[in-house]
Amino acid sequence: MKEYQTITEISGPLVFVDVDEPVAYDEIVEIEAPNGEVKRGQVLESSDEFVAIQVFEGTEGIGQDASVRFLGETLKMPVTEDLLGRVLDGSGDPIDGGPDIVPEERQDIVGEAINPHAREYPEEFIQTGVSAVDGMNTLVRGQKLPIFSASGLPHNDLALQIARQASVPEEEEGGDEEGSEFAVVFGAMGITAEEANEFMDDFERTGALERSVVFMNLADDPAVERTITPRLALTTAEYLAFEKGYHVLVILTDMTNYCEALREIGAAREEVPGRRGYPGYMYTDLAQLYERAGRIKGRDGSVTQIPILTMPGDDDTHPIPDLTGYITEGQIMMNRDLNSQGVTPPVNVLPSLSRLMDDGIGEGLTREDHGDVSDQLYAAYAEGEDLRDLVNIVGREALSERDNLYLDFADSFEDEFVDQGYDTDRSVEETLDIGWDLLSIFPKEELNRIDEELIEEYYVEDAQAEEAAAAD
Structure with a gap:
């Protein structure tokens, strides 16, 4: 343990000390004020003549009469x-x-x-x-x-x-x-x-x-x-x-x-x-x-x-x-x-x-439809977001029935998929089921990013009819 009383400058959180032998970078330091208060620091810069120490507890109360002890080890x-x-x-x-x-x-x-x-x-x-x-x-x-x-x-x-x-x-x-x-x-x-x-x-x-x-x-x-x-x-x-x-x-x-x-x-x-x-x-x-x-x-x-x-x-x-x-x-x-x-x-x-x-989902890790559902949700929501910008220019009445379906999807995606609150804990199966409910408002031919076998297994047949009835 080496001890010095050669503080030359205090600048913000840093204390500069003159030394007569090299001190290791990152070495832990104790700085003791005359009133007995001890603060810890770490060597931030070291040369043959001086070291710069960053003081964890702040430099308030440290003067040039303080003692600086180098402990010979890094912070652990x-x-x-x-x-x-x-x-x-x-x-x-x-x-x-x-x-x-x-x-x-x-x-x-x-x-x-x-x-x-x-x-x-x-x-x-x-x-x-x-x-x-x-x-x-x-x-x-x-x-x-x-x-x-x-x-x-x-x-x-x-x-x-x-x-x-x-x-x-x-x-x-x-x-x-x-x-x-x-x-x-x-x-x-x-x-x-x-x-x-x-x-x-x-x-x-x-x-x-x-x-x-x-x-x-x-x-x-x-x-x-x-x-x-x-x-x-x-x-x-x-x-x-x-x-x-x-x-x-x-x-x-x-x-x-x-x-x-x-x-x-x-x-x-x-x-x-x-x-x-x-x-x-x-x-x-x-x-x-x-x-x-x-x-x-x-x-x-x-x-x-x-x-x-x-x-x-x-x-x-x-x-x-x-x-x-x-x-x-x-x-x-x-x-x-x-x-x-x-x-x-x-x-x-x-x-x-x-x-x-892609490496963390799929069969054996999550459900086998995870990747396809995610891709289709992303593509449909992105299209709905683009159409929202178009609505601001031409109005919703000028859009096709297909475009209106994507606009409805974007709203439902935010309300039902993303908006779940901070106290709701959904399993990945529940998340994917909600995704299928949302995607099933589209005709099957619109689901071009999902394997046909998965569509046959998970597609919710009555969701499209319910969406049409709600629109009417």
Whole structure:
């Protein structure tokens, strides 16, 4: 342990210290003020003559007379299966009034990159109970599928719904996943106290807390702490998945607050900014987090990520959603117009995408008609959306009977398929049945994306007649 009293500058969340020998990058530091208060930090930049330290608890109260101790180790997360059911702050300390954590081991929060050769390809279905996700943009184990939202939209409600409803369907007999359990790791960064109370009330009311580990970094906590909160959460998730065999769903909200913390640190270091003032290395930093999702050959568990970000100004070309989209395997897009119409959850399925969906659905994983139904629903809704624009120009009376049928379908799709509320948990079979009910208002010849054998098995014969009667 090396100790110095050579602080030369304090800038925002950073403390600069003169040193006479090299200090390791990422090394943990304790800074003790004359009044005895101790704060933790991490070496952000190191040279032969000085180091820059980011202080997790903020630099308030630290002066040039403070003592700086370099502990000779990197930041580690104490992990144990007993973390399930616990609530921790953004630095990993318990805040639920429970006992101290007695770790089975301590793991480096930076993690270890998964060897690409050792990765298991993600192709097993996770049921969220949300039709817009399960039916149209299916989540699979080991995937990273972000939610792109905006200020004022109910992304937290959707996150809570997924957290309490997500489950791994029972495996086929003899499957090697039999007996694997499901867990949720929830990492909140920069949320308000009101949001935190809502999260905790919901976790406790629904019993989801028993299978969850919650990390809470609030809006009035130091911004720099947000840079370690997701790493603590992911380290916990990796331990539960790869050491204990859990299928872990990691929900991180809000990644925009995380990126703002990166920008604050970059400004304090006087770095040359990139797009819109964000650090040029933000892509690499985000990739270090998102790429910690996955499966490993020979291990039963998996880490699946649902990062949530609010797009500044509803702009999906903003650097945060733009870079996230490059790294992750799709996105769930929330829509302000649907939200104003009262659709819950307001998920717009047209710009949403799950690149791994085709590998996670079908016979043995979900019903054999899943892919065809999803394709047909997407095509029909897209055509209905295009016709809505045309109606604004020429009026509905100028459209053909076929066009009016697609307009009716678009309305029904939003009202019956997407709009399910936040307390409704639908199985994938229920979701597909609703899809068939909606598609059966079309004549069979319009269902050109579905195999004829599936049409014969699932087509609802009287739905078209009922639709015609309702129109009359």
